[in-house]
Amino acid sequence: MIYELRTYQLAVGRLPEYLEVARTMILPGVAEYGLKPLGFWYTEIGPLNEVVHLWAYADLQERQEKWSKWARDPRRAEIMKRLQGVILSQSNKILSPTDFSPMQ
Numbered sequence: 001m002i003y004e005l006r007t008y009q010l011a012v013g014r015l016p017e018y019l020e021v022a023r024t025m026i027l028p029g030v031a032e033y034g035l036k037p038l039g040f041w042y043t044e045i046g047p048l049n050e051v052v053h054l055w056a057y058a059d060l061q062e063r064q065e066k067w068s069k070w071a072r073d074p075r076r077a078e079i080m081k082r083l084q085g086v087i088l089s090q091s092n093k094i095l096s097p098t099d100f101s102p103m104q
Contacts (some may be wrong), residue, residue: 003095
């Protein structure tokens, strides 16, 4: 199992717009390709105007296959137009779990 942490830096004041597009367009669209985030947050303390998503995959191949299918979906182009100027930057990190759990 691997995890992907996606962090988006948004333009000031555009968080509500991004969340609406995510709720009504992005999340339903990617769900059709088997993509569902484990978590979806925005910051209130620390760096503001950030949205953070956490995703899980069996491996890098599964991640690549699913996101590649979504990248070819014609709805994605419309979403990208709507979010032009909303998303300033994006950072993706692939996280691998350790062989121990600090919660045990």
